[in-house]
Amino acid sequence: MTEHTHQTGDPGAPFDDEIHTMDIVEAKGVIDAHDDLAEARSGADAAAERKQIRAERRRLLLRNPGFIIGMIIVLFWVLCALFPDLIAPWGENEVVRLDDGSTIPRARPSSDAWFGTDSIGNDVFSRVIYGARPVLIVAPIAAGLSVIAGALLGLTMGYLRGWVDEILSRVIEALLSIPVILLALMVLVVFGNTRPIIIATIALLFTPVVTRTVRSVVIAEAQLDYVTSAKLRGERSLFIMVREILPNVTGVLVVEFTVRVGYAIFTVATLAFLGFNAGDATAADWGLDVSNNYGLIQSNQWWPSIFPALAIATLVIAINLIADSIDQVSKS
């Protein structure tokens, strides 16, 4: 999705009057080449202007309905993940007992259990609340690691080029030609089904696509005047990459991170559905709960699987709405 999110940045978006970062960057480059005094002054101006743009973008984001709806849903799930015991009426492995002490396994949704109970007698609503936790621990960490790794690789490959870049580009192409889930299955089978390995696997498998995106942006940036003038000043490559180019690609990294979080949730849920949920068979986990209960749909016991499935759907849709609106605003 990254690819076309980038290509479809809405050309008709009504924000054309805004100052483009690119203009400032170029202007700054030209002045850099002239003299130090002007550079210091323009540096301050450019910084002020950048700050203004950031404020403007924040304002646009807060008016974007997709962003607001997405944020509300994500915040709700984050609260569930942080304080499940405050929201859920029962524990994740607690059996629902009525006042007379009787249990009600396989009960339809009712006032005793809003989302019904599963075959063990656990409260489906409570399990859905607790189930936010594993997903929201694994996905953001994995996405963050992949963006850090991808940024470092993409920056180095895109700026230094050469044969290392050639070879790594081939490897990236190869890795991108296999669906992530299939590679993840193989890695997890070989290295084991534990939480750190799941995080590392997802981070590793997302790194190629982040690298490719960052690399292509860096290649474009490296042709701009401010980089040329930095080279003429005799700056070291490391300095140019970290201090000159990196600040200009942070927007791309932010979009990339949000998009990756969405995909990471997608992947974590699918892996849990396939039985790779860090080895805890009774913990509340959306993907695992769907997997344990979807077989009952045909006997019309839909609630233990449909509610966690809807939970997954709302969270990924919300993250994607946020990613999409950040992408739109940062293109404007």
Add this chain to the structure above:
Amino acid sequence: MLRFALRRLALALITLVILIFVIFLLTRVFPSDPARQLAGPFAPQERVDELNEQFGLDDPLWQQFGRLLVDVLTLDFGESFSQPGEQVVDLVRPALWKSTQLVLFALVMTIPISIAGGVIAARKKDTLLDRGIVTLGLASASIPEFVSGVLIQYVLGVRLGWFPAIATPPDDAGFLTTLDYLFLPALAIVTVYFGYIARITRAGTITALDSDYSRTAFMKGMTTTAVVRKHVLRNSLQPTVAVTGTQIGYLFGGLVGLEIVFNYPGLGRLIFRAATAPDFPLLQAGVITVAVIFMLCTLGADLLIAWMNPRARLNLGGQ
């Protein structure tokens, strides 16, 4: 054109060899003592040695990798670990055929609907209809396949009872009955890929509608519909073709969850079972099959684009 095709093919082959190497690392180099895993923890050492001998697991790694490449070329992946006596190829072939049927059916539905959706959204740019199509596409594309599968199975298969909820048609099923059984999993694929394809078509159409040749056509007095049909689609569909080609490969990844939900004996379910067994020869063969399909689809898409637009031949794939 031929020159382009050959260079593009060479590039694809290099990619495939790198990928087979990665799969080789994961299935033969990193697993510690696969024969021991296969024989079970209490099997006598002689049994493990025997298996090592049988599958050539004691040979130097470069020899094993060379053998794997030959296996791929000759389509001979040897015997399955988990189903002794069965040739891997004989397990993969029927599963691949099943998945291909499902994917083709899904594509026949997805492609026209998504292209129409994308063109309509582009023509009604910035209206409520456009926003609706784009947001719906974004939302449905971001949901994991097994989730859409479960939701569709419940609503259309069980609650409304319009289609069979399980995708295992009887052996003597005719064409239409098979389609009936495949409809729900295919629909789940449609919901995921509609968003991708509609979005890219919309972007391509907007660009093409803004271009000089469209403006000229409009000034000649042509209607929008005629401009779209005669001038725009030919250009705007190029990114669509490219994305569709790439997505078919990824589609096979989504099949893992879907085929499990609908209990469909395809390649996805086969790979999943091979991974959990673990049956390394079967897993290798399954994943390499998906890689080859991906390679063929992207290659096909690139050649189609080159054929549609001679300019694309100049800038050889990649970069």
